[in-house]
Amino acid sequence: MINEEKALLRATSLRDFFIARDAPEMADAYQSLIKSVKTAAPIPADWKDIEFAFNRLFVGPNSLPSPPFASVYIDSEPQIMSPSTIRIRQIYGMLGLTSPYEGSLPDDHLSLELDASIHFKTALNRNDSAELRGLWRYFLVDHLGLWIPQFVNRVLSTKGVPQAILFAVNQLKDWLKEEISAVPTVEQVNL
DSSP: OHHHHHHHHHHHHHHHHHHOOSHHHHHHHHHHHHHHHTSOOOOOSOHHHHHHHHIIIIIOSSOOSSOOBHHHHHSSSOOSSOHHHHHHHHHHHHTTOOOTTTTTSOTTBHHHHHHHHHHHHHHHHHOOOHHHHHHHHIIIIIIIHHHHHHHHHHHHTSTTOOHHHHHHHHHHHHHHHHHHHHSOOHHHHHO
């Protein structure tokens, strides 16, 4: 159970980091992330510089080197608010979720998808049904597992990314890998 709590805390910290609006919110989420993984991490000297780099990578106003939206990586034409975004909105609806940012932030933003992951895990702990497990498997393996590695690679291949952002992105990669490895294969589910 401790590993489950650790995974939820890491997902929550990552969600908060990638939705942060300013340097203080980023710093708080980063400290929470460090605590969740209990590992050494680079301690930034100036969060304002990290906020600038974060905005350059993920927010704009210019073209983003690493857009934090699934549709950019999944759809044949990289665009925001595509059919894959609508599909994710439908999955949120199946969980009883709606985006608090509807109309201002696409539903397939990384932080919203991490939030949905947290809700999935909580729901599975309360009611472990075959339908919910199947939907979680699809969301995790066939959706997050498809685009997050591409997102991570884009960030890692961008020059001048601060160590704090690289740490968060590597934690995202590790979180996804651990979550996918914990999901039973289809053959295991059918046994």
